[in-house]
Amino acid sequence: MLILQCPYCGINADETELAAGGQAHIKRETVGSDDNAFEDYLFRRVNPKGVHFERWRHANGCGKWFHAARCTMTLEVFGTYKAQTFEPPQNIKDAISAKRPGWKWGDFS
Amino acid sequence: MSNAVSALQGVSHAGYIDVEEMGLRGMVTLRGDLTSANVKIAVKTVFGVSVPDVTKCALQGETGAAWMSPDELLLLCPHERAEELVASLSEALAGEHALVVNVSDARAVFQLRGAAVREVIAKLAPVDMSPNAFLLGHFRRSRIAQTPAAFFLRDETTIELICFRSVAGYMFDVLKRASSRGSEVNAL
Ligand SMILES: [Zn+2]
Numbered sequence: 001m002l003i004l005q006c007p008y009c010g011i012n013a014d015e016t017e018l019a020a021g022g023q024a025h026i027k028r029e030t031v032g033s034d035d036n037a038f039e040d041y042l043f044r045r046v047n048p049k050g051v052h053f054e055r056w057r058h059a060n061g062c063g064k065w066f067h068a069a070r071c072t073m074t075l076e077v078f079g080t081y082k083a084q085t086f087e088p089p090q091n092i093k094d095a096i097s098a099k100r101p102g103w104k105w106g107d108f109s
Numbered sequence: 110m111s112n113a114v115s116a117l118q119g120v121s122h123a124g125y126i127d128v129e130e131m132g133l134r135g136m137v138t139l140r141g142d143l144t145s146a147n148v149k150i151a152v153k154t155v156f157g158v159s160v161p162d163v164t165k166c167a168l169q170g171e172t173g174a175a176w177m178s179p180d181e182l183l184l185l186c187p188h189e190r191a192e193e194l195v196a197s198l199s200e201a202l203a204g205e206h207a208l209v210v211n212v213s214d215a216r217a218v219f220q221l222r223g224a225a226v227r228e229v230i231a232k233l234a235p236v237d238m239s240p241n242a243f244l245l246g247h248f249r250r251s252r253i254a255q256t257p258a259a260f261f262l263r264d265e266t267t268i269e270l271i272c273f274r275s276v277a278g279y280m281f282d283v284l285k286r287a288s289s290r291g292s293e294v295n296a297l
Contacts, residue, residue: 008179009164014235017251060252062178 002075007082009062021055024067025087025106049073051096051103053088056080069096113188116217116277124288126223130281131269134171134218135191137184139198141207143176151201155194156184166248166261175248175261183259183271188213217277219284221268227297230260230268232287239297240265254283 002015011017022045029041046052052072057065067085069078069092078099079092088108096103103109113133121129141148149160158167158174160182166175173185186194191211199209221229231238233253243249243262250259253272256279260270272280286292 009176011164011249016235060257061250063181063250064178 002070002077004056004066004068004077005080006058006061006064007066007080008064009058011058011061013058013061017058017060019057019059021057021065024053024055025108046106048105051078051100051105053105053108055083071100113214116274117281120281122281122285122288124285125290125293126221126225126229126288128281128284128288129220129222130277131218131220133188134213134216135186135188135194136211136213136216136271137186137191137195137198138177138210138212139182139184139207140180141202141205143180143182145205147202147205148207151198151205152182152184155198155201156186161246161248164248165246167246168261168263175259177250177259215274216271217274217280219270219272219280220263221270221284221288222266223288224266225288225293225295225297226266226268228294229284229288230270231297232294233283234258234260253280256280 003012004018005012026041029037050071050073052070054068055065056068065083066080067083068080069088070076078095081089081092115130115132117130119130119132121127143160152160152174156172156174158169158172161167161174161176164176167173171185171187175183177183191213195209195211202209227238227243234251236249236251237243245262248259248261252258256272256276258270258272260268263269
């Protein structure tokens, strides 16, 4: 069972209180974007074995969307953080580096 | 003018704890910036309680305030006072970016009474209900079996539980089943 701490209410929510929202940190394409960029935005998602960044919602709880950094292979959770950011905060990156030196995910490392 | 009735009109069940639908209760949703001084003063003035901390509630009899999310409070009051308090709070919050709505008739409230109330909730929600984890003054939004709910301790042997009116029948059924005699666990 996956347990994530909601960064808004601080509750350690088990998976049944949460709704999964897929890959995090996706740049939204809009008017003026070319077709390839739109296709990537709408349909293409990474599916890494290892470090991954995801969106989750504390659906049966405070209702807020947040981000989680975890390992898809071991289910280890590196940390969670609020959604009002374009990239993972430094303390999350540090926590991942401590466990998975040299990790890379998209533009983040 | 139609007569207001609660979802299950006070239905009750005596298992190894007692479960009772509480009838009409006043409930007001406030959405806004809970850190704003104006909001804090308005809530205190109109409802008589301080804005509660994250995942907590402040109660004074039937009146009170409960933390729902970083920008939402659930304000409790007697059913017949809800409209009047909505008007007063809206007035007190004039100019503030906030929303005040009477949601009394959108909800149902149950009261659970007995020594084993913590256990019955623990059977149905992914929440640590042990006496050193879930305390008086805590307000927990979670799920009860398959439906969202929020609950708090009124005292050590009484839990009040709020859910959507549309699932009141389901809620009563699962509470009844979880508190049926012979299903005691005695784990807490
Ligand atoms: Zn939360």
